[in-house]
Amino acid sequence: MKAHLTELLFLAVKQITDCNDSSIIVFERPKIINHGDFSTNICLVLSKKLKKSPRALAAMILEKIPTSDLISNIEIAGAGFLNFFLSSKANNKIINDILNSKDSYGKNKTGNNKKIQIEFVSANPTGPLHVGHGRGAAIGDCLARLFETSGWVVTREFYYNDAGEQINNLMHSVKASCQKIPTDDPRFPTDGYHGEYINEIAKAFLSMKTIDCQGVKIKASGKIEDTKSIQEFSIAYLRKEQDLDLIAFKTKFDVYSLESSFYKDGKVEKVVDSLIKEGHTYEKDGALWLKTTNFGDDKDRVMKKTDGTYTYFIPDVTYHLDKWERGFKKVINEQGADHHSTISRVRAGLQGLNKNIPKDWPEYVLHQMITVIKGNKEVKISKRAGSYLTLRELIDEVGCDATRYFLAARRPDSQLVFDIDLAKSQNNDNPVYYIQYAHARISKVLEQWGGDISTLKLDESFIFDSNVELKLIKSISIYPEIVLQATNELAPHQIANFLKECAADLHSYYNNSKFLVEDEKIKMARLSLINSTKYVLKNGLQLLGIEAPPQM
RNA sequence: CUGCCCGUAGCUCAACUGGAUAGAGCACCAGUUUUCUAAACUGGGGGUUACAGGUUCGAUUCCUGUCGGGCAGGCCA
Numbered sequence: 001m002k003a004h005l006t007e008l009l010f011l012a013v014k015q016i017t018d019c020n021d022s023s024i025i026v027f028e029r030p031k032i033i034n035h036g037d038f039s040t041n042i043c044l045v046l047s048k049k050l051k052k053s054p055r056a057l058a059a060m061i062l063e064k065i066p067t068s069d070l071i072s073n074i075e076i077a078g079a080g081f082l083n084f085f086l087s088s089k090a091n092n093k094i095i096n097d098i099l100n101s102k103d104s105y106g107k108n109k110t111g112n113n114k115k116i117q118i119e120f121v122s123a124n125p126t127g128p129l130h131v132g133h134g135r136g137a138a139i140g141d142c143l144a145r146l147f148e149t150s151g152w153v154v155t156r157e158f159y160y161n162d163a164g165e166q167i168n169n170l171m172h173s174v175k176a177s178c179q180k181i182p183t184d185d186p187r188f189p190t191d192g193y194h195g196e197y198i199n200e201i202a203k204a205f206l207s208m209k210t211i212d213c214q215g216v217k218i219k220a221s222g223k224i225e226d227t228k229s230i231q232e233f234s235i236a237y238l239r240k241e242q243d244l245d246l247i248a249f250k251t252k253f254d255v256y257s258l259e260s261s262f263y264k265d266g267k268v269e270k271v272v273d274s275l276i277k278e279g280h281t282y283e284k285d286g287a288l289w290l291k292t293t294n295f296g297d298d299k300d301r302v303m304k305k306t307d308g309t310y311t312y313f314i315p316d317v318t319y320h321l322d323k324w325e326r327g328f329k330k331v332i333n334e335q336g337a338d339h340h341s342t343i344s345r346v347r348a349g350l351q352g353l354n355k356n357i358p359k360d361w362p363e364y365v366l367h368q369m370i371t372v373i374k375g376n377k378e379v380k381i382s383k384r385a386g387s388y389l390t391l392r393e394l395i396d397e398v399g400c401d402a403t404r405y406f407l408a409a410r411r412p413d414s415q416l417v418f419d420i421d422l423a424k425s426q427n428n429d430n431p432v433y434y435i436q437y438a439h440a441r442i443s444k445v446l447e448q449w450g451g452d453i454s455t456l457k458l459d460e461s462f463i464f465d466s467n468v469e470l471k472l473i474k475s476i477s478i479y480p481e482i483v484l485q486a487t488n489e490l491a492p493h494q495i496a497n498f499l500k501e502c503a504a505d506l507h508s509y510y511n512n513s514k515f516l517v518e519d520e521k522i523k524m525a526r527l528s529l530i531n532s533t534k535y536v537l538k539n540g541l542q543l544l545g546i547e548a549p550p551q552m
Numbered sequence: 553c554u555g556c557c558c559g560u561a562g563c564u565c566a567a568c569u570g571g572a573u574a575g576a577g578c579a580c581c582a583g584u585u586u587u588c589u590a591a592a593c594u595g596g597g598g599g600u601u602a603c604a605g606g607u608u609c610g611a612u613u614c615c616u617g618u619c620g621g622g623c624a625g626g627c628c629a
Contacts, residue, residue, distance in 0.1 A: 029568065031575080041571065044609065054609070078572045079609065124629065165628055191628080287627055298555065298625080305627040312629050340556055341624050368557065369622065410565065413557055415622060417564065422578085430591090431577070437591050445588050478568090485568065497566060500576075511584085511593040552591070 001094075001477075002027050004070065005038055005084060012064035016057070017046060027084075029478055033471055036075065036083035043080040054080025088463045091470075094477045095458045098532035105532075106483045106539050111152030117323055118144050120334035121246070122159040125238040126170045127195060129245040129391040131407075131418060132336055135367050137251045137391075138407035138545075140334040142492035143365070145543045150487045155328070157255045159319060162235050163263060164312060169193065170238075171231040177202035178224045201237050205229075211236040213243070214256065248395050249404070250545055262318045268310060271318045271353065272303065280352040295348035295359075313342060317349030324350070324357055331362035332490065337413075340366055365490050367412040374420045389420075398423045401546045405432040408544055409496035431500050435537060436549055438503035438510075442534040443550040445515050449527060458528040459521065468512045469529065472505040476536045483543070492544070499540045506533050 010022040024046075030039040043061065047054040058076040065074065070090035075083045098105045120140025123133050144154045161167075173192035181187050183194045192198075204211075208222040211233065218236035221229035246252070262268050272288075275281055280291045281303070288304035303314050323331055335342075343364055350357045372379040372389050379389050395403050397420065406423060409431070410416045423430070446453055464470060479498065486494040515526045538548040 028571075030572080031567080032572075035572070039572085044571085047609075081572070126629095161629060169628090285627085289627095302627045307627080309627085311627065316629090336623090337557065338623055339629080342629085343556095366557080371622090414565080415558070419564080422564080433591055434577090437589085441589065441592085448588055481568085489569075493566085494568080497576085500566095504576085507592055508594090510588085511590090514587065516588055552589080 001070070001086075001090065002038070002481075004068070008065055008068060008071075009040065009042065009061070009082075011066060012061045013042065013046075015064050016060060017050060029481065030083065033467070033474070035077060035081070036073075037086045037474060037477075038084040040082050040084075041080075043082060047080065058082055089460065091464060091473050091477075092458050092460055092462060094473065095528055095532045098476065098535055099456055099458070099528060102535055103539060105535050106480045107149050107151070108480060108484055109151040110484065110487075111147060111150045113151060113153055114330065115155070115328055116147050116152045116330040116332070117155045117157055117326075117328040118147070118332045118334065119157045119159055119323075121251075122161075122335070123242060124161045124166055125235045125242065126166050126193060127238065128197060128241050131370050131372055131389055131391060131394055132367075133245075134249065134391040134394065134403060135370055135407045135412075135416075136334050136336065137246065137249055138404050139365065139367055139412055139492055141251045141545055142408050142495070142543060143332060143334065143490060145545065146483065146487040146492060146495070149483055149543060152330075155255055156253045157257060158253045159257045159259070160239070161259050161312070161315075163260045163315070164309075167231060167235065170234050171227055173198050174201050174205065174230050174234050175224060175227065178206055178230070197238075197241075201234050204237060205233050211240050213237075213240045245390070245392050248392055248400065250400055257319060257322070259315045259319070262315050262322070267322065268315055268318045271321060271349075272310070272314060275303070275349070275352050278352055278354050290345075290349065290352065292345055292348040295344070295351045297344045297348055301345055313345040313349065316342060316346050317353075320346055320350055320362060321353060321355070323362070324355065329361075332365060333362050334365045334367070337366045337368045340364075363490075365412055368415040371415065371417045372420065373417060379420075394420070401436070402430050402432050404545055405430075405496060408492050411491065411493050431496075432546060433552070434507075435499045435503040435541065436547070437552055438506040439534060439537045439541070439548045440550060440552045441510055442506070442530045442537075446527065446531060446534075447550075449516055449523075451527075453531060456524065456528050456531050458525055462521065462525045464525070464529070466513070468505070468509045472502075472509050472529065472533060475502045475505045476533050479536050479540065495540055495543050499537065499544075502533070502536060502540070506530070506537075 005027055006022055006025050009025055013019065013025065025040060025042055027038045027040050030036060043054040043058040047057055050057060055076060058080045062074055062076060062082065070087055071084055072087040073085040075085070077083050118140055121129070121133050121136050123129055141156070144156050147154050169189060169191050170193060172189040176188050176192065177198050183192070205220040206222055208220045210217055210219040213236040216236075218233055220233040223229065275290060280294060282289055282291065286306040287302045289300045290303045292301050293299060301313065302311055304310055347359065347361070350361070351359065402423060406418065464473060479502075482494055482498045486492055509530070513526065515523065515530060517523050517526070541548045
C-alpha cells in the first residue's frame with residue numbers, strides 16, 4: 001500500500017521538481033484519525049528548495065496525483081501535510097488479506113534467510129536467575145521472535161562464564177557451607193556467596209547426589225577436600241536450576257557456549273598470541289596489557305594477570321571471534337547495562353586481531369537495571385548479600401505471561417520499577433489480561449456463530465462506516481509495519497504497546513456494536529473484521545511469547 | 553572527577569528516530585448490562601516534557617550548559 005502511494009505521489013512530484021529519487025517521499029501513520037490513513041510531509045521538505053509556501057506546493061501536487069480506487073480522498077492539512085484516506089475497497093482488501101494470511105500475517109522476508117545470532121541472559125552459574133536476567137530473557141527472546149518473523153535464521157545462544165575467579169568464589173562458598181561455617185564467621189570467604197541456595201548445594205553435595213545437566217550426569221564425590229568435585233557439582237547444580245527457571249519462562253536456546261571450552265581447545269591462547277603478534281600489547285608491573293586506547297577506550301586494560309591467568313574479557317573476545325568464524329555477520333548481545341564497559345573492550349580486542357571485523361560489531365542491546373518494590377520497600381537484588389528475588393519466585397507469584405509482558409513492554413534503556421504487589425494484586429487490570437480478553441471475546445463470538453471460520457470472506461463492495469470500525473481496521477492494518485519497525489529498532493516493547501491499543505479498539509467495537517445480527521451481509525462483514533483482528537492479536541502475542549487463550 | 557543511560561500527569565510508562573492539539577493504564581469523579589463474557593465501555597479533571605539557551609517551517613526527540621537519578625570506571629564478571 002505504501003509503495004503504491006509512493007508511486008502515485010512520485011509521479012506528481014516529478015512534474016514539479018527535477019528530483020529523481022523517490023526516497024525523498026516518506027509516508028507516516030498519523031496518530032489522529034482525522035489525519036487520514038497515511039500522511040506525508042513532502043511539501044514541507046520541498047518548500048524551501050522550491051521557494052514556495054508548503055500549502056501552495058501541496059495544492060499543485062494534489063492536482064497532479066493520479067486517481068486511484070484505493071484512495072477515497074486526499075486533504076491538505078496543517079502546515080502543508082498531505083493526508084491520504086483509503087477507500088473502503090482498500091480497507092476490505094486488507095481484511096481479506098489478513099483472513100488469507102492467517103498466522104503468517106505480519107511476517108516479512110527482509111531478513112532474506114540471513115543468519116543472525118542473538119546472545120542473551122548469559123548468567124554466571126553462581127546463583128539462580130533473578131529479575132534482571134528475566135528482563136534479558138524477555139527482551140532477548142522477543143528479539144529472536146521478531147527476527148524470525150522478518151525472515152532471518154536465528155540462533156539463540158547462552159554463554160556460561162564457568163571459569164575464573166567467580167567460580168572459585170562459588171566453590172569456596174559451598175565448601176564453607178559443607179564445613180558448617182556460618183556466613184558471618186571470619187573463616188567464610190570474604191567475597192563468597194551468601195544465599196540459602198549455597199546451603200542446598202552443600203547438602204546435595206554431601207549426600208552425593210547426581211545432577212543430570214544438558215544430558216551429562218555429574219555425581220558429587222561428597223568429600224569436602226575434593227574441591228574439583230565441589231566446583232563441578234556446584235556448576236552443574238546451578239546450570240540445572242537455571243535451565244528450570246528458563247523452562248518456566250518459556251525461553252529456549254539453540255546453543256550453549258562454555259567459557260571453559262575456549263580454554264580447553266586452546267583458542268584463548270591463540271587469541272592472546274595473535275594480539276601480541278599484531279603488536280597491541282605490552283608488559284607492565286608484571287602483567288600483560290592490551291592497548292585498548294588504540295581503539296577508543298579511555299585506558300589500557302590488563303589481559304594477563306601477574307598470576308598468569310587471564311581477565312574476563314580475553315575469553316569474551318575469544319568467544320566473539322568464534323561467533324564471527326561461525327559466519328554470523330549480524331550478532332546482537334542483550335545484556336544488563338552494568339556490563340556496558342565490556343563493549344569497548346570486546347570490540348577493541350576484535351579490532352586488534354586484524355580480521356576485518358567491522359568496528360561496530362557486535363551490536364548491543366543494553367537493558368537498564370530493575371528496581372523491585374515489595375510492600376513499598378525496595379528489594380535489593382544482590383547475590384552476595386543473599387536477599388534476592390529469583391525469577392522463579394516472580395513467575396510463581398505473577399504468572400509467566402504477565403511477567404514476560406511487564407519485562408518486555410518497556411524500552412530497554414529505561415529503568416523500570418517492578419512493583420510485585422501491583423503486579424499481583426492487579427491481576428485483573430494487568431494489560432496482558434486486557435489483550436488476552438480481547439482475543440477470548442472474539443473467539444467466543446465466533447464460537448456462538450457456529451459457522452465455518454475458514455469460509456469467512458468480506459464482500460468487496462461492503463462499506464464499513466462507523467468510526468470504531470474504521471479505527472480498528474486502521475489498527476490491524478498497521479501491524480506489519482510495527483513488526484518491521486520493532487525489528488529494525490531492536491524494540492520489542494513496540495509490539496506490546498501496539499497490542500494494547502489494538503485490544504482497546506476491539507473492546508470499543510465490542511461494546512459499541514453487536515456482531516451476530518439478523519442481516520447476513522452485515523454479520524459476515526463484522527465477523528470478518530473481528531476474525532482478522534483475532535489473527536493480529538494472536539500473532540502479536542506469539543511474538544511476545546504469551547498465550548492467546550480462546551476463553552478466560 | 554571521567555564515560556554511558558535516563559529525567560514526560562500524583563504513580564507506572566508511550567510518543568512511528570524532527571511532525572500536526574504530547575497519549576495510555578492505575579488512582580480520582582460521573583455514567584453504561586432483559587442483547588455475543590462488565591477482566592469491558594463512555595465522559596471528566598489532571599502537563600511550562602527537570603531548568604536555561606541554541607539549530608529551523610516545526611524540538612519530548614538534535615547541539616551546549618546547569619541540576620537530579622542509575623550504572624560503570626578491579627590484575628571481579
